[in-house]
Amino acid sequence: MTEPAFSLRTSGRLRRRQLVNRLMGALALGAALLAVSVLAIVVISVASRGASALNLDFFTKNQAQGFNPTGGGIRFAIVGTGVIVGIATLMALPLGVMIAIFLSDLASPRLARVTRLALDVTNGIPTIVIGIFVYTIVVAAHGQSALAGSLALAIIMVPLIARSTEEVLLLIPTSQREASLALGVSRWRTTFGIVIPSAMGGILTGTTLAIARAAGETAPLLFLTSLGTSATADSNPLHPLQSMTYAIFNYSEQGDPGFQAKAWATAFTLMCFVLVTSLGAKLGMARYRKKMGG
Amino acid sequence: MRDLYEVELGELETLLREEGELVDRAIRGALNALARDDLELVDELVAFDDEIDSRYLTIEQGIPSLLARQTPVASDLRLVLAILYINLHLERIADYCVTVAKLVKLAQGLPRDAGVLEALAEMGERCREMLGTGLADFHARSARNFEALVDMDRPIDRANRKLIDRLIALGPDEAQREWAMRMILVSRCLERVGDHAVDIGEQAAYLVRGRFEEFTDASHKKSPK
Amino acid sequence: MEAIRTKIDVAGQERLSTSERETVFEARDISVFYGDQRAIDKVSIDIYRRLVTAIIGPSGCGKSTFIRTLNRMTDLVPSARLTGELRYRGIDLYGPGVDAVEVRRRIGMVFQKPNPFPKSIYDNVAYGLRILGMKKDLDERVEKALHSAALWDEVKDRLKDSALGLSGGQQQRLCIARAIAVEPEVILLDEPASALDPIATSAIEDLMHELKRDFTIVIVTHNMQQAARVADMTAFFGLNVTPKGSREGILVEYDNTEKIFTNPSDKRTEGYVTGRFG
Numbered sequence: 001m002t003e004p005a006f007s008l009r010t011s012g013r014l015r016r017r018q019l020v021n022r023l024m025g026a027l028a029l030g031a032a033l034l035a036v037s038v039l040a041i042v043v044i045s046v047a048s049r050g051a052s053a054l055n056l057d058f059f060t061k062n063q064a065q066g067f068n069p070t071g072g073g074i075r076f077a078i079v080g081t082g083v084i085v086g087i088a089t090l091m092a093l094p095l096g097v098m099i100a101i102f103l104s105d106l107a108s109p110r111l112a113r114v115t116r117l118a119l120d121v122t123n124g125i126p127t128i129v130i131g132i133f134v135y136t137i138v139v140a141a142h143g144q145s146a147l148a149g150s151l152a153l154a155i156i157m158v159p160l161i162a163r164s165t166e167e168v169l170l171l172i173p174t175s176q177r178e179a180s181l182a183l184g185v186s187r188w189r190t191t192f193g194i195v196i197p198s199a200m201g202g203i204l205t206g207t208t209l210a211i212a213r214a215a216g217e218t219a220p221l222l223f224l225t226s227l228g229t230s231a232t233a234d235s236n237p238l239h240p241l242q243s244m245t246y247a248i249f250n251y252s253e254q255g256d257p258g259f260q261a262k263a264w265a266t267a268f269t270l271m272c273f274v275l276v277t278s279l280g281a282k283l284g285m286a287r288y289r290k291k292m293g294g
Numbered sequence: 295m296r297d298l299y300e301v302e303l304g305e306l307e308t309l310l311r312e313e314g315e316l317v318d319r320a321i322r323g324a325l326n327a328l329a330r331d332d333l334e335l336v337d338e339l340v341a342f343d344d345e346i347d348s349r350y351l352t353i354e355q356g357i358p359s360l361l362a363r364q365t366p367v368a369s370d371l372r373l374v375l376a377i378l379y380i381n382l383h384l385e386r387i388a389d390y391c392v393t394v395a396k397l398v399k400l401a402q403g404l405p406r407d408a409g410v411l412e413a414l415a416e417m418g419e420r421c422r423e424m425l426g427t428g429l430a431d432f433h434a435r436s437a438r439n440f441e442a443l444v445d446m447d448r449p450i451d452r453a454n455r456k457l458i459d460r461l462i463a464l465g466p467d468e469a470q471r472e473w474a475m476r477m478i479l480v481s482r483c484l485e486r487v488g489d490h491a492v493d494i495g496e497q498a499a500y501l502v503r504g505r506f507e508e509f510t511d512a513s514h515k516k517s518p519k
Numbered sequence: 520m521e522a523i524r525t526k527i528d529v530a531g532q533e534r535l536s537t538s539e540r541e542t543v544f545e546a547r548d549i550s551v552f553y554g555d556q557r558a559i560d561k562v563s564i565d566i567y568r569r570l571v572t573a574i575i576g577p578s579g580c581g582k583s584t585f586i587r588t589l590n591r592m593t594d595l596v597p598s599a600r601l602t603g604e605l606r607y608r609g610i611d612l613y614g615p616g617v618d619a620v621e622v623r624r625r626i627g628m629v630f631q632k633p634n635p636f637p638k639s640i641y642d643n644v645a646y647g648l649r650i651l652g653m654k655k656d657l658d659e660r661v662e663k664a665l666h667s668a669a670l671w672d673e674v675k676d677r678l679k680d681s682a683l684g685l686s687g688g689q690q691q692r693l694c695i696a697r698a699i700a701v702e703p704e705v706i707l708l709d710e711p712a713s714a715l716d717p718i719a720t721s722a723i724e725d726l727m728h729e730l731k732r733d734f735t736i737v738i739v740t741h742n743m744q745q746a747a748r749v750a751d752m753t754a755f756f757g758l759n760v761t762p763k764g765s766r767e768g769i770l771v772e773y774d775n776t777e778k779i780f781t782n783p784s785d786k787r788t789e790g791y792v793t794g795r796f797g
Contacts, residue, residue, distance in 0.1 A: 178592070179634045183624070183627065183698065184625070185646075186620050198636075367781070368781060368792050369789060
């Protein structure tokens, strides 16, 4: 056995490389831990501060009348948020999906680019500006209402739903559409019979994320629906209804620590809702991706 | 493209060409042995047949291998089939040469008739000519001489029949009769050689034209291949 | 006795002469353009009823483009344009007032990569039937289609299972069943076995022999031996390089498969089938 013409032995270069590798690994890990810990801190501080106000009454009773920092609950706000976000979703989902169908199937490349740009810009408009816009066209003439709030939220949700649905529609291979068309099925029936059902998982995920985002909006609702009463769990969309986000704002303005605690508790409830729906959406998307890829 | 395949096809055809040349020599040798009554030549011829056999076997084995591995189609397929059949015909011709040689040995010492020998020599030369033409056409991928080949065969058949008549009339002598019978067999061998030479021409025509054509006539029927 | 010499054309077969066959498609000078680029140039061909017609040729010769003109799938490419005349049973397929959707109902297609829907096996076959209003006796129709595609025995106990759980060969037969279910007259297959292993390929080829009893079949294949095995008629598309340097497909030779593979008329066909080029 002769000596090889080159050497594979360790050298100073190798040791330096190993050191750099370890350092980079440590930095990356540190950054990740930092991000996670920020989330943890937020969750823990909100939870701890609101814990004192969390009880069954909190969720089931409306705001106590008179000055009662510890009595009553936020039922009115939960119902309000539900109605406002619910109607917004009913408006935004079909519209967003149709826009996505337009983008992925029908539009010429130029038109598609313009539309996408418009959606992205809309996405970037500060939500308070959207609120003002809806105020001038609806509230100025007819007064505040939950519907106006829904309208504003819908405007915010549409770009999100449209873009995420488009992304999912593009994931559906052309071969699926071709297979359907080759059977003598029309384009529209192909879209609604094959493409949309296949994309449903992704569509729902995108919608869920949009709902989570909308539920957390405060600014637009300030002008549009904040005058809602807190004494009854009104669910008439033509009336102004209060949202949870506004309730947080409202409670935090009050001096009494009891109200403060309520603010934290409401914040905690809302945060839990957003966390759960976001996580659920992510898991759903992962399962959906696996199904499409399999 | 398909270089290896081309090389294989080329090798088979080269072997066939060699075999053709060897068979031509065998015919010449057999005719010489007959003309000169040369027993040494007879022994040489019998040994020489091994040369031809070895090429025959190599081609016989090479063809199924090529067919299985290379799936030739169109003109390649016709070429391979033509090689297969020509190989068989050449081997049969070589066998007839050996038979003639052995007959010369068996006819040793018997009284010979010059006229008969001359006729046989002529028949033999004709056969050589036909074989040469058929093989040349094959290697040149031409069917030019196919019709002529068929025409060349007819005189051989006629000569064969005339010879038989003459040999029957030769005489009452027992030795003469024995010689006559041997020569009838030689004549028959040569006539068969002629038929095989025509068959080789047929294969050349098939290769070129892409259609198989054969002829039938009253004296010998060919079975469809 | 004079020798009687008669030539017998031993290779001639007892087949219907082309003039006696019924034509299903008549293409005259079909050219397809994608934008300014011509993909196939003046193809004229008659496709006969209840025969398997194979289209072979090197890549880029327009085989897929041509087969897609037969059921107007070229319509799906926005820049595609067709000149010439294509008649299906006498009707101009690209004439005014002809509904592409109706065309595709009668002329079905199976693609190279099996593309079953992410539904159950039953629902895959039933999809077309339900949408096209052929809902009567759905179960029987599905079973019949699966039988015709030689798949019934393998799936009869798991019709509700997802189609995606089948093997590649089974998925392709499912796609065939799906196409057959809506009772087309013609089935077009664009390289149906190229994504399959040899055993699955063999199953598909055997299926062709069965299917041609009821359907007219046109198959594009880059595998010459496959064309030799399954097709009655074979069309060889060659590549033509124009003076400008662009490549377009042309029909070089179209004849009985046996002729194409034993004695083709055109040197280019000979060159392609013997593997000397392409």
